[in-house]
Structure formats: C-alpha cells, structure tokens
Amino acid sequence: MATSVAAFIGKAAKGPVGEAELIQSFDDYNNLYGDIDSEGDAMGIAVQSFYLNGGKSAFICRLAGEGSSLASISVNGEGSGGTPTTSPALVISASREGTWGNKVYVRLLKPDQDALTFTLEVGHQDKGKFVVDEQYSGLGMRAGDANYALSVVNGASSRVRLSLGDAADPDKAGEQYQAxxxxxxxxxxxxxxxxxxxxxxxxxxxxxxxxxxxxxxxxxxxxxxxxxxxxxxxxxxxxxxxxxxxxxxxxxxxxxxxxxxxxxxxxxxxxxxxxxxxxxxxxxxxxxxxxxxxxxxIRIGGSQPAEFKGTGAPGSFGTATYFNSNVVDGDLTLNVDGHGVVTVSLTKSKIGLQGVSNQDDGDAVALAIQNAVRALNPEIAAYKDFKCVYIGTPAGSRGFRLTSGNGSARVSSLTVPGGTLRTILGLNTGTQTAGRSVAQGTAHVVPLAALGLNDQGSEMAGGSENPPTANDYSDFYDSVLRKVRDVSILLVPGEYWAADGSGNAVIAATLAHCEKMKNRVVIIDPPPGLELDQEATVTALALPSSTYSVLYYPWVKVANPFYHAEKNPTASKTLSAPPSGFAAGMWSRIDGKRGVWKAPAGMEAGLFGAAGFEYIIEDGEQDQLNPLGVNCYRNMPGGGRVIWGARTLATKADPEWRYVPVRRTAIMIEQSIYNGIQWAVFEPNDHRLWSSLRANIGNFMNGLFRAGAFQGEKASDAYFVRCGLGDTMTQGDIDAGQVIVIVGFAPLKPAEFVIVRIQQKVNLQ
Missing domain, CATH: 2.60.40 (Immunoglobulin-like)
Structure with a gap:
C-alpha cells in the first residue's frame, strides 16, 4: 500500500467543500484551491512545505462552517412585450462558498438582442480590466438541449454554477415559459x-x-x-x-x-x-x-428576412442627374428587426455620385446606406448582413429595397421612420414584407444582454465563510475520509495544541479518527510562540499519549511570498509556518528513498524551504524534549537544518510503539496483508486455505525482510506467519466463519544515540 499519502483537512482559500480531492503537486493545489492568499493561509503554506520536502500524493479536504455562503449575481430575462421579467431568470453563483467568489467577475453577451442563445464569460479583473478565464458560447435555456446553459457551465466550470431564478423556475409563480x-x-x-x-x-x-x-x-x-x-x-x-x-x-x-x-x-x-x-x-x-x-x-425555413421597398418617388428617379442634384449630407433612421431606432449618416462627397447614370448613382447611394448600417454593430446579425439595393427598372418599380440581415430573429421587421434623406430617396412611403419570426418556449427567460457589458465586467458579491467546528471535522471524517483508505498521514493546518494545556477539539476529533481507523497517523503542531525549553513546559501542555500522534517543534521561518523589495517593502521577509507540513513531506521523501521502516530523521532529512526556526534547539533542549516524544528541528554543523527525532507521543505511555517508523511499518504491513488476502473471502476454511495464506503472506514478509525492513540475520529471526486449527484458531472460530492469521515481525529501531567510549591503554612497552 501507499505509505505516505497525506490528507490536509481544514480551511482553504477556495475549492471544493466537504470533498477529498487528490492532487500530485503544488501546481495542482493552486489550480484547484488557489494561490497562497495571505500570510495567514495555513493550508496553502502547509501544502507548499509538503511538496518542497518531497511530498507526492495528497488529498486536500476543504471544510467550511455552517452559514458560509456563495457569492452570486443575477440577471433578468427578456420577458414579453419589451418588458423584462421582474425577477431573475438566471442566477450565477460561485462554485464554492467563501469570500474568494467576491473577486469573480462575469459578462453575459448576446451579439443579437433577439438571439435565443448567449455567451457567458467568467474571469477576474487585472488593473481594472476584465480578463476572461472561462468562456461558454451558444448557451440556451431549454433543458435537455446540448447547449443548455446549466448543463454546459455546471459540468465544465471550476469557478461558477448556474441556477434558474424565480422567473425561469417552472415551480415558481413567475415562470415565463410559453408555446x-x-x-x-x-x-x-x-x-x-x-x-x-x-x-x-x-x-x-x-x-x-x-x-x-x-x-x-x-x-x-x-x-x-x-x-x-x-x-x-x-x-x-x-x-x-x-x-x-x-x-x-x-x-x-x-x-x-x-x-x-x-x-x-x-x-x-x-x-x-x-x-x-x-x-x-x-x-x-x-x-x-x-x-x-x-x-x-412558404417562407418558414432558412433565412427569410424582412424587406422594405420604398415607393415614395419612383418617377423622379428616372433622370440621370437626380441623385447627384438632390442628395445632400444627411441621415436616415431605421429600425431593423426590432433593435430600436438607429441613425446612419451619409456624406455626399464620399458617395461618389457622377450624374451620368441613374443606375450607377443609385447603386452608389445603396452601397453607402448598406455600409453605414453594417458599421453600426458588426456583431449583430441584423446589421452585419443588412442589404440595400437600388432597382432602376422598370420605371414603375424604381426605388431602394432594404433587407434585414437576420432571417431567424424572433421578430424580423424593417421600417424607415425618419431622417433628412427619407423623402429624397423615396423611403417616406413603402411596402414592408415581414420576415420569418420564431418565438421558442424559452424566449421570455433568455437572459438580457445587460450584464458586465463594459471592460470591467460585473462583480459577484455576498460570498462568506465561517470556520469549521470540531463537529464539522468529525462529520467529515465519518462520512468522507473513512472511505479514503489510501490516506496514512493527517494534518490539520491552522489548528495547533493550546499553550495552556487545554488541548484542541479539532485535533482531538482527528486523533479519535486515527485511533478508530488504525491505519493513519496525525502530525500535531505545537502552539506558536511557546518555547519548549524544559520537561516541565512540555508536561504542562498535556499532549495526547497516542501511538497515532506525532509532534514536531519548533515552527519554521519561511520566505514571505507577499514581501517585495519595491512593491511591498514594509512586509516581513519571513513568516512562521507550522512544522507538520515539512515533516509530512520528509516522511514521503524518506519512504521513497529508503522505505517506511527508515526513520525520517537525521542528516539525510535536510529541510527545504526553511529560512530558520522560531527557536534554536541545542543538545540541552534536545535531551529534555526527545524522551517526551517531541521531535526537534535543528541546525546541525555540516548538515544544515534537519529533523532530529522520530518518536510518537506514546514514548512513555506505550514504549513498544515509541518510534515513528515502527508504528508506520506496522500499519503498512497490516493494510498490505488485509488488501492482499481478500481473495480468501468465501473460500473453504480448511487446511488448504491456511496453507495458502501462510505461503502468500510469507512471500510478502520475506520480500520486506530482503529489502531490509526487519531485524535478524535470517528470515526465522525477522518474522513469523502462523495460521491453523489449534494454533491461531479454535473450532468455534471456524464455526463462526473466521480465519485468523497471526503475523509477527522484529522491527528496526533507529539508533538515536551514538555512544563512543574512549579508553586509554597504558603500560606500553
């Protein structure tokens, strides 16, 4: 089994709540849970320390207390008759609870106001400008469609979730769906x-x-x-x-x-x-x-746009000089597909009128009108594909024909309500040919294109986070973490043992979980700012005496990521980090190099990322602390900053399990054997099964022996495997459906003290 998979449980800047998410690097952590967001971000700093010192696999378990809320922003629907819905059609919320969501910005765009689809952009601000992090185009409001906004965004976004507002919720009185x-x-x-x-x-x-x-x-x-x-x-x-x-x-x-x-x-x-x-x-x-x-x-399929054919002055257009003589600098007002009245201006000198050919000059005017409308907003289909042509023959049909660019609008229409050039161009009267229009059932609840339309985007608000309680931790352990069997190391960043000896309810809940599971160890952080310089000080802390608990001391000074010589020169260059993250990383590093039976301490256990220690440990303090199970971080001549101690907090209460590698090796053996013999379930419980179990487990134990995991010069001195009637089982055990295997091993114990005796030899001749 994996021996050094850590679980970090507690408050994080962002990310999933109440879940155990597996990561393999600090980059993975940043992507899912965000960068270290403050000098007090205990979770981020602990995970960074873990990976700096050799950590590999880790589960991040973000918890948030009751009453925490999601940042959100709402947008109303298009409604009917030009009147938006009175309540929101769509609610955009942060994907998880916390204040981080208040820094998320969104934009909702519709290139055509009649469109039944829209684009959602999710991002952040950088120097006051909106920066897109996620973009979802072609979203619709029809459940079951491939582009249904809630399905697309909620299935892909790491930042936001969508939900229906009251106006679009079929169960609410204000719903707006239609035929x-x-x-x-x-x-x-x-x-x-x-x-x-x-x-x-x-x-x-x-x-x-x-x-x-x-x-x-x-x-x-x-x-x-x-x-x-x-x-x-x-x-x-x-x-x-x-x-x-x-x-x-x-x-x-x-x-x-x-x-x-x-x-x-x-x-x-x-x-x-x-x-x-x-x-x-x-x-x-x-x-x-x-x-x-x-x-x-029958004009129901494909693009069937609206047309307006001017009939104001077809006879007057007959002379070759009409346009050159009558057109002046002026304007036209149009309403294309219900987008509202807009004005386009024409400058005569830029049209290129010659006064030679009625058709040529009419074509030039038509092109000028077409280009002016298309320039209004190239992203709106009604304008982008707008057409204007001049019809010069026959005489009775002369005039300009304007065609909407969007034949799929909900209301395809085209009118020319005014402008100084309206009569001159014969557009003061005319015939409108309505285009195809579509009103889908979701038309009223499609969001308005009115959210974050500027360069800044719209900021979500209302996100908050309350700290998790000890009960929140216990509930998480019972409902989630107990099912994650690979975890072998627990850390609770931000939680430390109380300096007055009153303990810590979160650590107590975590230790209770370890005692219950019997396959994981919690690394406890000592109180910051308390110097453990003698036995009495440690005794007053009333630390737990469990074989599943380990403590390292002192806190570690690390580079402050928020210090900058120019941008933030007043910030401290270093900050204090809990020692547990460094230790967990070292456990992983030593396990990979030497095996779980090697004590994660000594000159080989040099700390990375440590700029110093809160307190300096010398031999005198070491002699006081080590027998009490306090593992020290020390500055060693020629070795740098290292871990100098490998004891559990059961040093005095249960000396058999005083060493970290002994406890962790036993866990590894027990879990590996348990997982490796599941094939035996429902096999006949007789001598053939017992023999197979002895051989199967014996091969595993022999492999560990040959790797140097046990004491003893030969296998019989290093371990034993027993399984049989009259030895490990009675007939009653067999009748109860139990097969019992007893495995023993001679653990390696670290050489904590190297004793050198020097004796003088006398009477040399």
Missing part, C-alpha cells in the same frame, strides 16, 4: 396561383418539434382534402396549412405532435407547438423547420 410559434415570412397575397402553380407533385417538409428530432412529412396535392384550385389565395393557403397539420399529427401519438397546429393568416403561415406539461420526459416547446424548397416557398 413555440414559428411565423412564416409574408407571401404575395395578390397571386392566387402561388400555391397551385408551385405544388403540382408531392413535396416534403422537415420539422423538429419540441426537440424530439427532425421528422419529415410529405404533402401530396393529389390527395388534399381541399384541392388547390388557384382561384383564391387564402383558400389554397388554408388547404396547405391543414395538410401540414394533418401530416404532423399522423407522425405519432406523442402529445407534441397531437397538439401541433398550423394555420394560414392573410399572407403567412403560423406553426404552433403548445407548451407541454413539464416533467422529466416532456421538453419545453420549440419549433425548427428545415430549409428545403417547400420550406422556402
């Missing part, structure tokens, strides 16, 4: 033969209703209930609508198909999917049409 309505673009109602001339053979149409998948229907004019006669436009339009509805309802008994309707109104088709009952297997209403020939004919 899905696809309104086709306007058709020429003056042509009675529009349908009868075009639909002479079977035609197909692809529809996706409520995201149940694209389904194709076929309409055969030969079998129409009301044949296409070409005599009345509205009658034929109603006949086509009826056949579409009939074909969809014939697809399936699914409620979405049975509730579907299609109607023809004056000059356009209206397809509707009513809002279904919302539960786990019924999606929200939506409608999508394919882009085939028939869909284009």
């Amino acid at each position: 899905a309505v696809l309104t086709g673009g306007a058709l020429d109602a003056t042509v009675n033969t529009l349908f009868s001339a075009a639909i002479t053979a079977p035609v197909s149409l692809s529809l996706n209703i409520n995201a149940l998948g694209a389904k194709q229907i076929t309409l055969n004019p030969a079998s129409f209930t009301t044949p296409l006669a070409g005599a009345a436009h509205a009658t034929d339009g109603a006949s086509v609508a009826f056949e579409i509805q009939k074909a969809v309802r014939a697809l399936s008994t699914e409620q979405a198909y049975q509730s579907f309707t299609c109607a023809y109104s004056v000059d356009h088709f209206v397809l509707t999917s009513p809002e279904p009952a919302r539960n786990a297997d019924k999606p929200l209403a939506s409608l999508e049409a394919g882009s085939g020939d028939f869909a284009r004919l």
Whole structure:
C-alpha cells in the first residue's frame, strides 16, 4: 500500500467543500484551491512545505462552517412585450462558498438582442480590466438541449454554477415559459396561383418539434382534402396549412405532435407547438423547420428576412442627374428587426455620385446606406448582413429595397421612420414584407444582454465563510475520509495544541479518527510562540499519549511570498509556518528513498524551504524534549537544518510503539496483508486455505525482510506467519466463519544515540 499519502483537512482559500480531492503537486493545489492568499493561509503554506520536502500524493479536504455562503449575481430575462421579467431568470453563483467568489467577475453577451442563445464569460479583473478565464458560447435555456446553459457551465466550470431564478423556475409563480410559434415570412397575397402553380407533385417538409428530432412529412396535392384550385389565395393557403397539420399529427401519438397546429393568416403561415406539461420526459416547446424548397416557398425555413421597398418617388428617379442634384449630407433612421431606432449618416462627397447614370448613382447611394448600417454593430446579425439595393427598372418599380440581415430573429421587421434623406430617396412611403419570426418556449427567460457589458465586467458579491467546528471535522471524517483508505498521514493546518494545556477539539476529533481507523497517523503542531525549553513546559501542555500522534517543534521561518523589495517593502521577509507540513513531506521523501521502516530523521532529512526556526534547539533542549516524544528541528554543523527525532507521543505511555517508523511499518504491513488476502473471502476454511495464506503472506514478509525492513540475520529471526486449527484458531472460530492469521515481525529501531567510549591503554612497552 501507499505509505505516505497525506490528507490536509481544514480551511482553504477556495475549492471544493466537504470533498477529498487528490492532487500530485503544488501546481495542482493552486489550480484547484488557489494561490497562497495571505500570510495567514495555513493550508496553502502547509501544502507548499509538503511538496518542497518531497511530498507526492495528497488529498486536500476543504471544510467550511455552517452559514458560509456563495457569492452570486443575477440577471433578468427578456420577458414579453419589451418588458423584462421582474425577477431573475438566471442566477450565477460561485462554485464554492467563501469570500474568494467576491473577486469573480462575469459578462453575459448576446451579439443579437433577439438571439435565443448567449455567451457567458467568467474571469477576474487585472488593473481594472476584465480578463476572461472561462468562456461558454451558444448557451440556451431549454433543458435537455446540448447547449443548455446549466448543463454546459455546471459540468465544465471550476469557478461558477448556474441556477434558474424565480422567473425561469417552472415551480415558481413567475415562470415565463410559453408555446413555440414559428411565423412564416409574408407571401404575395395578390397571386392566387402561388400555391397551385408551385405544388403540382408531392413535396416534403422537415420539422423538429419540441426537440424530439427532425421528422419529415410529405404533402401530396393529389390527395388534399381541399384541392388547390388557384382561384383564391387564402383558400389554397388554408388547404396547405391543414395538410401540414394533418401530416404532423399522423407522425405519432406523442402529445407534441397531437397538439401541433398550423394555420394560414392573410399572407403567412403560423406553426404552433403548445407548451407541454413539464416533467422529466416532456421538453419545453420549440419549433425548427428545415430549409428545403417547400420550406422556402412558404417562407418558414432558412433565412427569410424582412424587406422594405420604398415607393415614395419612383418617377423622379428616372433622370440621370437626380441623385447627384438632390442628395445632400444627411441621415436616415431605421429600425431593423426590432433593435430600436438607429441613425446612419451619409456624406455626399464620399458617395461618389457622377450624374451620368441613374443606375450607377443609385447603386452608389445603396452601397453607402448598406455600409453605414453594417458599421453600426458588426456583431449583430441584423446589421452585419443588412442589404440595400437600388432597382432602376422598370420605371414603375424604381426605388431602394432594404433587407434585414437576420432571417431567424424572433421578430424580423424593417421600417424607415425618419431622417433628412427619407423623402429624397423615396423611403417616406413603402411596402414592408415581414420576415420569418420564431418565438421558442424559452424566449421570455433568455437572459438580457445587460450584464458586465463594459471592460470591467460585473462583480459577484455576498460570498462568506465561517470556520469549521470540531463537529464539522468529525462529520467529515465519518462520512468522507473513512472511505479514503489510501490516506496514512493527517494534518490539520491552522489548528495547533493550546499553550495552556487545554488541548484542541479539532485535533482531538482527528486523533479519535486515527485511533478508530488504525491505519493513519496525525502530525500535531505545537502552539506558536511557546518555547519548549524544559520537561516541565512540555508536561504542562498535556499532549495526547497516542501511538497515532506525532509532534514536531519548533515552527519554521519561511520566505514571505507577499514581501517585495519595491512593491511591498514594509512586509516581513519571513513568516512562521507550522512544522507538520515539512515533516509530512520528509516522511514521503524518506519512504521513497529508503522505505517506511527508515526513520525520517537525521542528516539525510535536510529541510527545504526553511529560512530558520522560531527557536534554536541545542543538545540541552534536545535531551529534555526527545524522551517526551517531541521531535526537534535543528541546525546541525555540516548538515544544515534537519529533523532530529522520530518518536510518537506514546514514548512513555506505550514504549513498544515509541518510534515513528515502527508504528508506520506496522500499519503498512497490516493494510498490505488485509488488501492482499481478500481473495480468501468465501473460500473453504480448511487446511488448504491456511496453507495458502501462510505461503502468500510469507512471500510478502520475506520480500520486506530482503529489502531490509526487519531485524535478524535470517528470515526465522525477522518474522513469523502462523495460521491453523489449534494454533491461531479454535473450532468455534471456524464455526463462526473466521480465519485468523497471526503475523509477527522484529522491527528496526533507529539508533538515536551514538555512544563512543574512549579508553586509554597504558603500560606500553
């Protein structure tokens, strides 16, 4: 088994709460839990010390006390009729509790205000500017879709979580969901033969209703209930609508198909999917049409934008000099796809009018209008793909035709309400041809594009964190950490033994967990600022006398990451770090190099990252502290700063387990054997099983013996394995379903004191 997997439990700057997250480096810690955020960040400093001194695998267990809260920010939905929802449609919260979330900034962007999708950017500020850390594009509000905002962001973001606000929560009174309505673009109602001339053979149409998948229907004019006669436009339009509805309802008994309707109104088709009952297997209403020939004919599929054809002065445009003589510096106001009235300005000298060709000058004016509108906002489809053309022939149709750039807007429309050039260009009167519009079931709850639109982004607020209590630690040990069997070293950064000897409730809970599990050891930090210079001082601390507890002393001085000679010269160059992180790293380093049976101390145990110690330990203090189980950090001549001690706090109470390597070797052997003989469960409990167990365990123990883990010149002196009836078991044990194995070993014990005796030899001749 792994012998030096550490678990750091307690308060951290950020990251998952109430979970044991495995990391392999300090970079992993920074990515998940953040950089060391203050001089008092005990967790960050302890983990850094662990990895500086040889640590490898570690579980980080961030705990937060009751009452801790998430930073958050809310945004309302688009609503209906131009009025946003009165309550939030979307709540953006920090992924975990704590004040760190108050430093998270977000932006919500929609390149087109009518878009049913949006982009969420999550980041931070740097010198007052928003910096993007995470970006999620094309998000929607329809549960079950691949781009559903809550699923996409909550499944990928390490910083934020999304939830529905009251306006978008189906269980709240203020919910805004609706039926899905696809309104086709306007058709020429003056042509009675529009349908009868075009639909002479079977035609197909692809529809996706409520995201149940694209389904194709076929309409055969030969079998129409009301044949296409070409005599009345509205009658034929109603006949086509009826056949579409009939074909969809014939697809399936699914409620979405049975509730579907299609109607023809004056000059356009209206397809509707009513809002279904919302539960786990019924999606929200939506409608999508394919882009085939028939869909284009009835203007419900593909891009079917709105058009405005000016009819103000077609006769006046007949002269070649009209535009050159009449156009002046001026402006036009337009409203494209409901984005609001905007003004575009034209400068005559930049248009390039020649007064030679009516068509050429008309084309030049049209191009100038088109470029001016596209320049309004290249990110909005209605503007980006806006078109303006001049029609010079025939004479009765002369004029400018303006086309919206977005045929998929919720409301595709185009008007020219004013401007000094409106009459001159014949745009004071005209004919608007409505484009296709779509209102999906989630249209009202799509968030407003009004969050963090500036360079700073919008800051989340309300994050707080209360310190975890001893009960929080106990609950975490019982519910989570007991299941993580690889852990063998526990540390509780920020918690230390009380100087008045009253102990520490968190450390007591941690030690109780170790005693219960019997496969892990807690490294306890002494109180800072207390010099342990004699036996009486240590005795007054009333340290626990458990074989599963170890203490190192004194606290270590490390470089202060917040000191900077120019930016922060008043900060202290060093700060005090708890000794436990250094020791845990050293355990891992020595285990990897020499084995768990080697004491993690001595000249080989040089500390990295230590700039000094809170107190200096000399031989006198060492002689006082070592017999009490206090392992010292010392400055040794020729060896630098090293660990000088390898005892548990059971030194006097249980001398058999006084040494750290003995306790940890026993844990390693017990856990390895336990894991290695699970194959024996439910095997027949007879002499064949006992023999197999003796051989299996004996091979393992012999491997350790050959690696130098035990005392003894030969295997029989180093260990034994016993298992058998009359030896380790009675018939009662066997009847109770128990197979009992007894394993013994002769542990290696460190040479703490090297004694040199010098004797003078006399009477030399």
